[in-house]
Structure formats: structure tokens, C-alpha cells
Amino acid sequence: MCGLKLSLDYSTDFLPRRGSADGFARTHALDARQISQKITQPTTGKHIQADPKGFHGRPGKSENSEHVSMTFLWIFIGLIFLGTLGALAYWLIVITEGVYLGRRAVVWMYDLTAHKYDGIKQYEADAERLFVVRPFLNHLPRHPAPTLLDVAAGTGRVPYFLLEEPTFNGRVIALEPSRKMLAIAADKLRPYGNRAALAAGTAVPLPFAADTFHGVTCLEALEFFPSDEAALREMVRVLRPGGSLMVTRRTGWEAKTFVGRYRDTEQFEALLADLDLMQVETRPWQMDYDLVLARKKVVG
Numbered sequence: 497m498c499g500l501k502l503s504l505d506y507s508t509d510f511l512p513r514r515g516s517a518d519g520f521a522r523t524h525a526l527d528a529r530q531i532s533q534k535i536t537q538p539t540t541g542k543h544i545q546a547d548p549k550g551f552h553g554r555p556g557k558s559e560n561s562e563h564v565s566m567t568f569l570w571i572f573i574g575l576i577f578l579g580t581l582g583a584l585a586y587w588l589i590v591i592t593e594g595v596y597l598g599r600r601a602v603v604w605m606y607d608l609t610a611h612k613y614d615g616i617k618q619y620e621a622d623a624e625r626l627f628v629v630r631p632f633l634n635h636l637p638r639h640p641a642p643t644l645l646d647v648a649a650g651t652g653r654v655p656y657f658l659l660e661e662p663t664f665n666g667r668v669i670a671l672e673p674s675r676k677m678l679a680i681a682a683d684k685l686r687p688y689g690n691r692a693a694l695a696a697g698t699a700v701p702l703p704f705a706a707d708t709f710h711g712v713t714c715l716e717a718l719e720f721f722p723s724d725e726a727a728l729r730e731m732v733r734v735l736r737p738g739g740s741l742m743v744t745r746r747t748g749w750e751a752k753t754f755v756g757r758y759r760d761t762e763q764f765e766a767l768l769a770d771l772d773l774m775q776v777e778t779r780p781w782q783m784d785y786d787l788v789l790a791r792k793k794v795v796g
């Protein structure tokens with residue numbers, strides 16, 4: 497029973513000490529003393545109290561409930577651990593799209609998911625005309641056939657909708673590091689012949705001479721680059737003086753989880769102003785993004 501203690505006392509005082517029975521008794525008394533020595537604490541000389549709970553090898557009620565509590569504790573710790581691991585993986589792969597794992601990881605993930613990209617995004621022509629094409633063409637310096645660059649072109653969204661626009665007579669170069677995304681863009685842009693060109697590459701360095709383009713775009717991508725500042729610097733470099741830049745700035749709570757990379761409106765506009773851009777203007781755009789337009793300064 498729980499709490500009941502049995503005192504084992506191997507005293508030999510009661511044994512008879514005569515005849516053969518006496519010898520038998522002495523032999524067994526010796527055994528008993530040896531046992532007694534073993535269970536007597538050497539320093540105090542006190543006998544150890546044996547607990548009958550463990551005597552038959554079966555746990556008592558309190559031990560059982562302790563065991564159940566420990567099991568629940570370990571399950572709880574395990575669930576917390578798995579939850580944390582899952583949340584970390586979700587943040588690393590889904591929210592920040594591998595940016596903390598390096599440029600190759602980001603591009604590799606786009607290679608893996610390229611075939612699903614357009615199905616997920618489901619860009620609609622009217623919305624693209626209203627929110628992408630019109631704002632950019634209205635901002636571009638007047639030119640009969642401007643040359644434009646779209647950085648991180650993905651599956652060719654910006655070049656395709658620009659070239660679909662009847663009032664646009666220029667050329668567009670789509671630069672994209674994911675071969676699979678670029679292959680889809682190539683299919684989409686083929687009908688436009690030499691008005692569309694493709695370049696495989698990353699935003700830094702841009703494989704173009706300084707002052708080349710009338711306009712540069714980069715939508716929904718800056719936050720996935722190793723350095724948004726280095727990429728913007730390159731975009732400004734290849735822009736002609738007076739040329740237009742149109743980029744997006746990630747907003748919303750997810751944007752703030754880009755630890756060490758998030759810039760609020762003020763910080764982003766200040767960065768652009770530092771990069772030889774003027775007339776920096778931020779507009780609310782679509783979910784999770786602002787649209788930011790600016791013009792490269794004309795020196796002299």
C-alpha cells in the first residue's frame with residue numbers, strides 16, 4: 497500500500513547457539529549479518545527503510561500519475577518544438593521565399609514553382625493595364641519608341657502587358673535569373689518578335705551599359721534580392737537621365753518579418769533620394785505592395 501514502510505531487520509539474537517542446529521544457525525546467521533551489512537548505511541549505521549511499493553516491482557498510484565504527467569510534458573514540449581520548426585520553415589520558404597538562404601535558394605524555388613506561377617497569380621488584363629501599364633507609360637519621358645528594362649521579369653508579366661498596349665511602340669528587355677520562369681516568358685513574348693528580348697541574369701550587376709534605358713521596372717521582387725540597395729543602384733545606373741523607375745515596396749505584417757531588410761515608406765523614399773533619383777512618389781497599389789515611381793536626376 498502507498499506510504500506503508502517495511503523495516504528489514506536481520507537481527508540474529510533470537511537464534512539458538514547449541515549442537516548441529518547451532519552450526520546451521522550460525523551459518524545462516526552469518527548470511528543474515530552480511531545482508532544486514534549491505535542494507536545498513538555505512539556512515540549512520542541506520543537501517544534503510546525498504547518501500548513495499550517497489551518490493552513486488554509494480555509502481556504505486558502516485559508513480560503512475562507522475563509517469564503520465566511526464567509523458568504529457570514531453571508530448572507538449574515535442575509539439576512546441578515541431579510548431580516552432582514548422583513556423584520557421586513557413587517563414588523561411590513561404591513568406592521570405594528563401595531570401596535568408598541565399599540568392600541561389602530563391603532562384604531555385606522559382607525554378608521549382610515556375611509552372612504554377614501564372615496559375616497562382618492569375619493576372620487580369622484590365623487590372624494590369626490599370627495598375628501597371630498606365631501608371632508607367634504616363635510617367636515615362638515622351639519618346640516615340642522607348643527602350644525599357646524589366647528586372648526580375650518572372651514569367652514576363654510587365655513586358656507582356658506593355659507590349660499588349662496599343663499605345664506603346666517601344667521595346668522591352670526581360671531580365672530574369674530563373675531559367676524556368678524565363679522559358680515561360682519566352683513563350684509569351686515570342687509573338688512580339690524583336691520588340692521583346694530576354695536576358696538570363698540577376699539584378700546585380702546588370703549586364704547593360706550606363707544610361708541605356710528610358711524606363712526600368714521591377715515589380716514584387718526587390719525584397720527577395722540579397723540587397724535591394726545594390727539592385728536599385730544598378731537600376732539607376734542603367735537608366736538614362738530623366739528616365740523613369742517603377743518598383744514595388746513590400747507592405748503589411750509579412751513585410752515586417754523580413755528581419756534587417758524591411759523599409760517603411762520614409763526609409764524607402766530616402767534610399768531612392770540618395771541614389772540620384774528625384775520626384776519619388778509612393779502610391780498604394782495592390783495587397784502587400786506599394787508602387788513607387790521616381791525619375792533619374794539630369795546632371796548639369
Ligand SMILES: C[S@@+](CC[C@H](N)C(=O)[O-])C[C@H]1O[C@@H](n2cnc3c(N)ncnc32)[C@H](O)[C@@H]1O
Nearest residue numbers: 606648649650653674677698699715716717721
Ligand atoms: C514574385 S516574382 C515577380 C515576377 C514579376 N516581376 C511579376 O511581377 O510577376 C520574383 C522574381 O524575382 C526573381 N529574382 C529572385 N532573385 C533575383 C535576383 N537576385 N535578381 C533578379 N531577379 C531575381 C525570381 O526569379 C522571380 O522571378
